[in-house]
Amino acid sequence: MQTQQHQDLGWIDNIGIEIKEQVVELAPELIELSHTIYNNPELKFEEFQAASALEKLLAKKGFDIKSGICGMKTAFRAERSFGKGGPTIGIFCEYDALADIGHACGHNIIATSGAGAAIAALQWLEKQPVVNGRIIVLGSPGEEGGGGKVHLINGGELKDIDAMVMVHPFGYDVIEMPNLSRIALDVEFLGKSSHASSAPEQGLNALDAATLMLVAIGLLRQQLRPDSRVHAVVVDGGQAVNIIPERSRVKILIRSPDDDYLQKRLYRAICDCAQGSAIATGTTVQISEAAPLYQSIKSNLILSQIAVKAFGVIGRKMNWSPTSPSGDIKIANANAGSTDMGNVTRVLPAIHPYICLEEGLDLHTRQFQKAAGSQSGDKAAIDAASALGTIICSLIKDPELVNKAKQEFDNNKN
Numbered sequence: 353m354q355t356q357q358h359q360d361l362g363w364i365d366n367i368g369i370e371i372k373e374q375v376v377e378l379a380p381e382l383i384e385l386s387h388t389i390y391n392n393p394e395l396k397f398e399e400f401q402a403a404s405a406l407e408k409l410l411a412k413k414g415f416d417i418k419s420g421i422c423g424m425k426t427a428f429r430a431e432r433s434f435g436k437g438g439p440t441i442g443i444f445c446e447y448d449a450l451a452d453i454g455h456a457c458g459h460n461i462i463a464t465s466g467a468g469a470a471i472a473a474l475q476w477l478e479k480q481p482v483v484n485g486r487i488i489v490l491g492s493p494g495e496e497g498g499g500g501k502v503h504l505i506n507g508g509e510l511k512d513i514d515a516m517v518m519v520h521p522f523g524y525d526v527i528e529m530p531n532l533s534r535i536a537l538d539v540e541f542l543g544k545s546s547h548a549s550s551a552p553e554q555g556l557n558a559l560d561a562a563t564l565m566l567v568a569i570g571l572l573r574q575q576l577r578p579d580s581r582v583h584a585v586v587v588d589g590g591q592a593v594n595i596i597p598e599r600s601r602v603k604i605l606i607r608s609p610d611d612d613y614l615q616k617r618l619y620r621a622i623c624d625c626a627q628g629s630a631i632a633t634g635t636t637v638q639i640s641e642a643a644p645l646y647q648s649i650k651s652n653l654i655l656s657q658i659a660v661k662a663f664g665v666i667g668r669k670m671n672w673s674p675t676s677p678s679g680d681i682k683i684a685n686a687n688a689g690s691t692d693m694g695n696v697t698r699v700l701p702a703i704h705p706y707i708c709l710e711e712g713l714d715l716h717t718r719q720f721q722k723a724a725g726s727q728s729g730d731k732a733a734i735d736a737a738s739a740l741g742t743i744i745c746s747l748i749k750d751p752e753l754v755n756k757a758k759q760e761f762d763n764n765k766n
């Protein structure tokens with residue numbers, strides 16, 4: 353764990369107070385945006401309404417918009433420069449929902465806070481007598497399994513950005529959560545159909561193969577590191593009850609904080625479980641990666657320190673990490689999931705702090721989904737917009753902080 357070093361960041365308070373006032377003025381428009389996204393939950397890469405609402409608001413406030421970037425129809429770039437040169441600070445907006453449980457990850461709050469921060473920062477920077485810098489909002493679709501940010505990285509969208517920021521809602525205020533690296537697998541077994549009663553002996557049962565594989569994975573868990581995760585759902589378990597299933601499909605996510613362990617041990621072991629089950633049932637198996645690899649988050653101390661300060665202005669006392677609560681709360685769920693923001697933190701200085709929606713809530717639950725559209729969701733979005741806006745303006749105002757963040761990133765590259 354990183355230790356906090358002293359940085360004289362007292363001056364950020366004044367920026368924070370002014371940004372907060374700016375965000376309060378914008379609040380009705382921002383809350384409307386959040387509710388529009390919340391009430392129209394769209395799955396990965398189908399977030400047309402959300403992307404359009406965001407682009408519309410950002411264009412209205414003075415950003416230049418480029419839609420449908422890096423081969424993703426629902427990705428966008430919104431940009432605005434001030435003066436000449438200076439730091440370029442990027443903000444991510446996520447806006448995809450989950451199947452069945454809508455905005456149970458609260459991405460409507462991420463989108464709203466990102467756009468709100470960018471607009472408030474633009475309005476604040478416009479009032480400064482001398483300012484050089486650039487704000488870039490990247491609309492990153494498909495975070496829930498699609499790796500939208502990986503496509504943005506590969507498409508070169510981050511090449512001219514010095515630091516990236518965003519905020520994710522959660523059940524606690526935390527600066528750094530231990531995210532896990534993740535591989536998404538799609539396993540398909542192919543067998544042979546036959547009548548399940550009159551000629552079962554002529555079939556090769558693909559569902560049996562899937563069942564065996566899940567049992568093998570269950571047994572394997574005893575030999576796995578406790579900080580790793582394997583979880584699966586059967587998305588195709590056969591075609592009809594009176595037919596021996598000729599096809600089955602299982603989606604599996606495997607995760608670990610250790611990239612080497614994930615790719616060398618865990619990935620191979622899961623593939624062996626699948627291959628072994630195919631042999632035992634006489635079926636064939638195809639294993640493919642359903643999404644880009646998500647990497648765990650590498651934090652940036654300088655940016656985190658600025659974030660602690662910026663959240664402090666809006667009255668949020670951030671916990672540095674789940675294992676070292678600085679406030680009175682005890683964070684029960686110290687493990688997070690995985691995010692494509694992890695990949696971003698490997699290519700440039702970036703932060704992914706968590707803002708409390710309602711204390712103790714877990715992500716991807718019906719309770720979280722309810723809260724994301726409630727008044728506490730609105731408050732989280734407004735607070736996060738203030739904090740993010742403050743971070744952006746502080747970095748543009750003091751390029752030396754950006755240099756320090758980059759230096760830290762370079763020093764910790766390997």
Ligand SMILES: [Zn+2]
Pocket residue numbers: 457496715716
């Ligand atoms: Zn999620």
Ligand SMILES: [Zn+2]
Pocket residue numbers: 457458459495520
């Ligand atoms: Zn999320």
